[in-house]
Amino acid sequence: MGERVPASQSDTQWSNWQLQHAINNEKESIRRSWGVYDSPLEPGIIFGRGASFSDTFSVVVPEEEASMRTDIEHTLSSVKGDVIGIEYGGPASKLFSGFQKGTFTRTLGLTLVDVRSSRQKRKDKERNHEIIPGDMTTPEVQAKIAEWLGGEKPSLIIERMKRGLSLLPKNAEYHANLMAGWYGMLREGGLMYIQASDTLNLYLKTWAQSARLQSDDTVNVLVGYYDNAINGSVRLEKKLVLH
Numbered sequence: 001m002g003e004r005v006p007a008s009q010s011d012t013q014w015s016n017w018q019l020q021h022a023i024n025n026e027k028e029s030i031r032r033s034w035g036v037y038d039s040p041l042e043p044g045i046i047f048g049r050g051a052s053f054s055d056t057f058s059v060v061v062p063e064e065e066a067s068m069r070t071d072i073e074h075t076l077s078s079v080k081g082d083v084i085g086i087e088y089g090g091p092a093s094k095l096f097s098g099f100q101k102g103t104f105t106r107t108l109g110l111t112l113v114d115v116r117s118s119r120q121k122r123k124d125k126e127r128n129h130e131i132i133p134g135d136m137t138t139p140e141v142q143a144k145i146a147e148w149l150g151g152e153k154p155s156l157i158i159e160r161m162k163r164g165l166s167l168l169p170k171n172a173e174y175h176a177n178l179m180a181g182w183y184g185m186l187r188e189g190g191l192m193y194i195q196a197s198d199t200l201n202l203y204l205k206t207w208a209q210s211a212r213l214q215s216d217d218t219v220n221v222l223v224g225y226y227d228n229a230i231n232g233s234v235r236l237e238k239k240l241v242l243h
């Protein structure tokens, strides 16, 4: 595992130690270490309230759409060619299997450790789903993502790390830059569904307003709060621009 690129001088040893601790825990027991892991797109009988991605992001689904799933499926239906989906901070095996067949050409999950069974790996392979394990903030993992993308751009980027967010530097600017980086990768006509960190939560509405102003009307941003303003979420659409 490569060293993290520090967000500031204070984000060094402590954050690397926390990260190593999380990796060890994830190897030993996923449920104990995270509470939620490989969550489904939509709620079902087995998973309780709040576990599914749809639960978290219901607050930012546009009014005219029935759910996060239909929003993504409808929005991406006009994207031609390779349709790529990426989850930052999760294995995404269940997440991407919740969409209608054919929504994506290929998908990727980025999680600290790949703990899948060989059966799960087989099922994922059939759906063109892969996992790149490791710390997504390191240049090593970022190079692997670029290699996997092979010059293509993702049409959907999701991040819903929940407790995993606490492993990242507690600095609003760092999180705003992370989102800006993902936005830069996103294909035109694509979507991002992002859970905000505690620190960015405080500035989320201001952040959204400045994103709107700076984008020259090329972006649709919705922000919302789940669970009494504790968990902020963002839905961001990079509009198709006629060149």
Ligand SMILES: C[S@@+](CC[C@H](N)C(=O)[O-])C[C@H]1O[C@@H](n2cnc3c(N)ncnc32)[C@H](O)[C@@H]1O
Pocket: 026, 034, 035, 036, 037, 038, 039, 088, 089, 090, 091, 110, 111, 112, 113, 134, 135, 136, 137, 160, 161, 162, 163, 164, 165, 167
């Ligand atoms: C609480 S789990 C959530 C998993 C999934 N998103 C879900 O909702 O079921 C946190 C996830 O964040 C991942 N994670 C935490 N820090 C990470 C990092 N620096 N790079 C990649 N993944 C990370 C963990 O490996 C784990 O998969």
